[in-house]
Amino acid sequence: AQKVTQAQTEISVVEKEDVTLDCVYETRDTTYYLFWYKQPPSGELVFLIRRNSFDEQNEISGRYSWNFQKSTSSFNFTITASQVVDSAVYFCALSEYEQAGTALIFGKGTTLSVSS
Amino acid sequence: SAVISQKPSRDICQRGTSLTIQCQVDSQVTMMFWYRQQPGQSLTLIATANQGSEATYESGFVIDKFPISRPNLTFSTLTVSNMSPEDSSIYLCSVAGRFYEQYFGPGTRLTVT
Numbered sequence: 001a002q003k004v005t006q007a008q009t010e011i012s013v014v015e016k017e018d019v020t021l022d023c024v025y026e027t028r029d030t031t032y033y034l035f036w037y038k039q040p041p042s043g044e045l046v047f048l049i050r051r052n053s054f055d056e057q058n059e060i061s062g063r064y065s066w067n068f069q070k071s072t073s074s075f076n077f078t079i080t081a082s083q084v085v086d087s088a089v090y091f092c093a094l095s096e097y098e099q100a101g102t103a104l105i106f107g108k109g110t111t112l113s114v115s116s
Numbered sequence: 117s118a119v120i121s122q123k124p125s126r127d128i129c130q131r132g133t134s135l136t137i138q139c140q141v142d143s144q145v146t147m148m149f150w151y152r153q154q155p156g157q158s159l160t161l162i163a164t165a166n167q168g169s170e171a172t173y174e175s176g177f178v179i180d181k182f183p184i185s186r187p188n189l190t191f192s193t194l195t196v197s198n199m200s201p202e203d204s205s206i207y208l209c210s211v212a213g214r215f216y217e218q219y220f221g222p223g224t225r226l227t228v229t
Contacts, residue, residue: 033215033216033217035217035218037220042222043206043222043223043225044220044221044222044223045159045208045210045220045223047117047213047217047218047219047220050215050216050217091158091159095216103149103151103161103164103174104159104161104218106158106159106160107158108157108158109158
């Protein structure tokens with residue numbers, strides 16, 4: 001069965017610190033997609049990144065970077081030089097290829113608090 | 117990415133009543149999804165709504181409680197029926213993007229008293 005685990009419930013950092021959010025997934029499929037979403041206090045879910053199972057290249061977008069390792073079934077998210085505006089709940093999610101276009105399976109989320 | 121709007125953005129309802137939530141997309145999409153996010157929790161899929169067919173409900177959700185309409189390719193409604201305080205949640209609709217990501221509406225914050 002597919003499952004997404006975000007073991008970190010809450011993380012608190014001070015501005016300018018780097019922080020890594022962990023995501024471990026389980027799936028029986030060889031083709032699947034992984035996602036990260038941000039949910040700021042306003043409540044809207046913001047799509048951050050999508051990765052398919054055949055693309056293990058790490059990605060960097062500004063202060064954000066993602067590390068995908070199939071060997072450990074992990075898709076971790078790092079924020080460099082965190083800012084107060086990064087405070088939000090971050091969700092990791094999984095979609096299997098056979099179910100593509102159907103629902104995402106979400107982890108429980110990690111609440112990140114960045115203080116000034 | 118699609119632009120999705122939801123109405124109402126929030127509501128406070130009395131137990132035993134029903135609320136219909138509207139979801140409007142700025143482009144035609146085949147599949148729309150309805151999720152529930154209970155306070156402090158993750159998102160749980162309620163149902164998948166395809167235009168022209170009955171919605172497909174996930175385990176634990178039934179049509180009598182959460183009837184869904186999908187009259188065309190840009191619109192859907194979710195009704196929360198016979199509400200109880202346990203239905204207090206954020207309800208979100210979403211659509212699938214080109215590469216299987218999903219884009220979400222702003223959500224409807226429902227409080228049942």
